[in-house]
Amino acid sequence: MTFVDFCRAHGIIIDTLPQVGVWKRYRTTDKPSHRNGAVKFMGDHGFVQNHATMQEVSSWRIEGDSPIAHHEIQRIARQASQEIARNNAKAAKRAAWLLAHCETRKHAYTVAKGFPDEVVNVWEMDAGPIAVIPMRIGRKLVGAQLITEAGEKKFLSGQRSGGAEFVFANRGPHILCEGYATALSARDALKNLKRPYTLHVCFSAGNMKKIAADLPGGIVLADNDASGVGERVAREIGWPYWMSDALCEDANDYHRREGLFLLSQGIGKALREAMAVP
Template sequence: MMIEEAISEACATVGILPPKGRAYGKWMQTDTLAGKKGKGDGRVIINDAHVTAFNWQTGETATVGLRNGLSRSERKDISHQITRQREEQAAKAAKAARIAAELVRSAKPGAHPYLRAKGFPDERALVLDAERIRRIGGAYLVPESAKSAIIMPARRGAVLTSVQLIWENGDKKFLAGGEIGGASHRIARGVDTWLCEGLATGLSLRLALRGLGRSDTILCCFSASNVPVVCQSVEGRCFIASDHDKPLEQFGGKGAGEHYALLARRPFLMPPEIGDDLNDLHMGKGIFAVQRLVTDMMRGAPR
């Protein structure tokens, strides 16, 4: 299969547009088929054996083999480019980890408008002002008119790999080159482990569990597709609090949250309304509605 055919097939499978340029061994940015809402949320990488397309919105990945579509000289040239790109990516990841460490060191515990909007006015998180974020990490991290962000460390075990920044209006930013796959942010510690996507979901889950007399570990995984990756490193009983995302054809009519929860093969719960996460349920119908979801799921969970 020729490169152009492989790119078209991989992109169509995950619902993104083929990238305009061509590069080898590095992720090329493109748009999804969702229009303005999907701008910049597609990724494509070409190496000497296959093309891989990734849809950031859904977490879906597709790989198409090139087979006999390249000559020996083309494969050799691509192989050199891939080696160079891997070295560059490793350098970018190391730089992102250093920036993440400086952002975490500079941030101070405090209240934040995002937490207040999500129903937790007394909750404290690591907070840093926009000017210092711009100076430490770069202007691309700071939305227009933003004043401060929550700094959420992303760790694999004890190793800090990156951070997620959450701004007042809910905008979320990640460090360029930072490694998020397999990383999480812990907001509670206990015997059993719960995995969820975002901070607000985790806080509503923690409140519900405490009201039920439970104190469990809660890990925020940053995205639905990262949940089964983080799950692989969890020992003991593990549960998932999934978002109820809109159904997608490529996931067999299931939303991304449910799809990746099923891939993790652990017991999971999900709010009844499409578009809701646990914090939406908490804010709309109260914490007792969240507690009912938890107790109903755990009633049938293996001991």
């Protein structure tokens, strides 16, 4: 397997070999609008990590004889892992600093998504206010998603995203969402149904699988991506799922298009299916 094929097998969108000896960022199949893929090519070996789905670096070695001994490749892989760990720690510290300097107030992003009274953590920048969504693994803060008023999203540089989530907990069934706005719509729908909930904002389709692996069961609110990734991941998780009938829509888009009643009915049906699963 070539290095490019190895990268593709890990969900990295890549067509040609990158520059030798430096980490390069790439888009991924599970989240094509973000550069969550990290790749380092060293000629006869290389390293890959999809930050949204992988906790560790995966190493590649050219087939056949290589002038670099196997133990040397392992040493380089360890160094790469240590570098990632240092970057993870810096990102977690940065997230804590940001949250400590945020105001809790309304933001244009949530207003545009149909929640004019919603308040979030807002960090004031010269370029405009940024909504800061904390990301945790268990109770440990590991990073944050930053959202501009125009809806542009990014993670903190170097942060650990695999397994990280934001949770709206109300002692109810587990419900996996990809995006924050989807979770807000789901929360309104469940309140309308007078149902408790535990909403997991997973930030990417690939990360949904990682979150689901540690949960006993629930439902998935899948994005209807043009790529089909959202539905494919929902099927792979194996739980009942709901998805908009319109291409390129998520639950929030459907909520704003069709209204709260129909969204509530769709989510309620998925929950009933989940309860019927032995």
